[in-house]
Amino acid sequence: MQTESVYRRLRERIVTGGYAPGERLTELSVSAVLEVSRTPVREALRRLEGDGLVRSAGRGVIVAALSGEALAHAYAVRASLEALTAETAAARQRAGRIAPADLADLTRDNTLLAEVTQAGDYDQAMLLNRRFHRRVAELAANPIALEMLDRLWDQIVVSTRASLTPPQRPDAVVAEHRLLVCAIADGEAELAGRIAAGHARATALAAEAGVPDDSGANSGATVKKGP
Amino acid sequence: MQTESVYRRLRERIVTGGYAPGERLTELSVSAVLEVSRTPVREALRRLEGDGLVRSAGRGVIVAALSGEALAHAYAVRASLEALTAETAAARQRAGRIAPADLADLTRDNTLLAEVTQAGDYDQAMLLNRRFHRRVAELAANPIALEMLDRLWDQIVVSTRASLTPPQRPDAVVAEHRLLVCAIADGEAELAGRIAAGHARATALAAEAGVPDDSGANSGATVKKGP
DNA sequence: ACAGCATACATTGCATACAAAGCATCCCTC
DNA sequence: GAGGGATGCTTTGTATGCAATGTATGCTGT
Incomplete structure (x- = not known):
């Protein structure tokens, strides 16, 4: 095909x-x-x-490129949906419906993420970061939420690279991920949801700070051709 | 075209x-x-x-038809997104960025909804209900959330008709809408979010109860042709 | 009578041809 | 020299033809 x-x-x-x-x-x-x-x-x-x-x-x-404003909107939606999936994942864990191996995968991905950011490989970090978040979403076993997040990530993934550039941010990301995994592992649904939402919001701020400057002005209309 | x-x-x-x-x-x-x-x-x-x-x-x-299970997933996503938009709308109201006329439209739609349900016109009620919720989402001024909700509603709208059939449910819907409008008008962001989410969850339960019985069994594979 | 195979048909996937529409460019006129 | 109009080109929208594929049906053999 x-x-x-x-x-x-x-x-x-x-x-x-x-x-x-x-x-x-x-x-x-x-x-x-x-x-x-x-x-x-x-x-x-x-x-x-x-x-x-x-x-x-x-x-x-x-x-298409999301303007700075649209990016903020996308991150707001991401925060909301990832709060849902994290919450649901934790609830499922409490109900004993999550395989321990899946939780281990989460931890492993996050450890890998820590390593590559340490090494300064932001491209790889971007990929691992997305994989980590997708895995969390998968644990919620909600295909509709998963698909929406997939589409959303396609639109924001470029910006997540920028969100790693502010100093200390990579460490914070890894730490926040660790918190999230713990909350899910403990079956603390509401807490997991709050951590996920907070993490998304923090990422949004970092992305805004990370991108050099053209924040929002360029909605894709000006890039035509080189001189 | x-x-x-x-x-x-x-x-x-x-x-x-x-x-x-x-x-x-x-x-x-x-x-x-x-x-x-x-x-x-x-x-x-x-x-x-x-x-x-x-x-x-x-x-x-x-x-496609959403199975009973998929419908539950869709409603979970709806609850999450409508909590976001309601919350954002209330926050915008607090910041004075909502026109009073828009709030009045909300109230008017809900009054109309009360009337047509009173009259037993569920088809009309279904439409008005959707319009009410879309108006709330518009107040959040988040185009991405709005578009996602539009797509989601296209998938669940058939079931919202069924959600109105349990006795007393229409009255509850109108009452919950009224609460939501009040919370937004008062700029109570968190409260508005909670009301919206609770309303969506209650609707999900009513939809489940309202549909005769085939809940979930039929994912669309069996309907082929008449005898 | 039942099973297996072959054939015919329904239906999609891809390509190409044709028409219409918009935009830029160039020339003519004032 | 500038502005307007006409023309030509680029690009999309639609139709149709052809090949490939999968399914159903019918026939034949055991």
Whole structure:
């Protein structure tokens, strides 16, 4: 299925920053590069549009970037949803429905995260961080919440790299993760929810501080072409 | 743009129950009925798939229905997101950023809702109820949360009709709405969030009680064709 | 009569052709 | 020299044709 392949390749490249926000994608150019006809490209672009990763802008689509304001909104939603999943995960743990191995995975991911941030490998840290949070969400066993968080993370994941750059923030992230794991392991639902929400909010602040300066001014309209 | 038209018409019909859950839609049949070619139909179906309103099932797509379990998950997410929007709306009210007219609209919608439920017009009540909740979400001025709630409501709206059928439930709904409006009007953020979440949870229970019985067993696989 | 295989049909996936629409550019006129 | 209009090109929207695939049905053999 070529549509699927095109979709995945474009999506991968967008969420990793391979396409600059505001960059224009035309059906023809994409189909030429990926060597398929326009039909599967069209469908892939439509799906990406549904995901909020590109948006139609007159002629064709441009890759979307969340403005500073929109990013804040996204983090607010993330805080809310991750509070839910953390809470649910803790409740499930209390009910004995969480396998100990899953909890161990969480701890292991966080330890790995500590190591790579120590080494200054922020790209790897970004990935591990996302994996950690996804694992927590999985423990809630709520497919709808999980899917929404997946979509949301696709949109904010670029900014999470920036959120690691302020000094001491990586250590704080690891510490907060550890707290979260403990709360879940103890089955403290409300506490876990609060920690998750607090962590997301702290990350939002760090992301805002971490990005050099263009916070919000550039909604993707100005990036056209090099001189 | 025919794609848009096809998408909207199919979506409208699905969320209002015009297509039975599990019913099969083929590109050809839809394109014949709506008198367009397969191309715009394809795109519309893909968008609906992204919305979770249909899902591909081997040959073509079938209109999706949330199982009882999935519905519970959806309501959990709804509770979380509506807590967020209610909380944010109240905070904005406290900051003086809400127009009094918007608050009045809320009250008016709720009064209307009381009237039509009194009259037993559940179809109208379903619509007004959704409008009320959407208005609250709009007051939060968070486009991302708003869009997620829109998508979520498309999936659960059918069940909200059932949630009104248990005796006394309509009165409780109106009363809970009134409480919510008061909390927002008073700028009581945390209280508003709690009321919204509690209301969503109560609605979930009522929906479960309101639907005759097939709760969960039928995930849409069995409805094929009449005898 | 039942099981297995082959064939025919329904349906999707992809490509290509065609039409329409928007935008930029260039020329002509004032 | 500047402004307006016409023309041409780029790009999307829609239709249709063709190939591939999976399913159902019917036939044949045991």
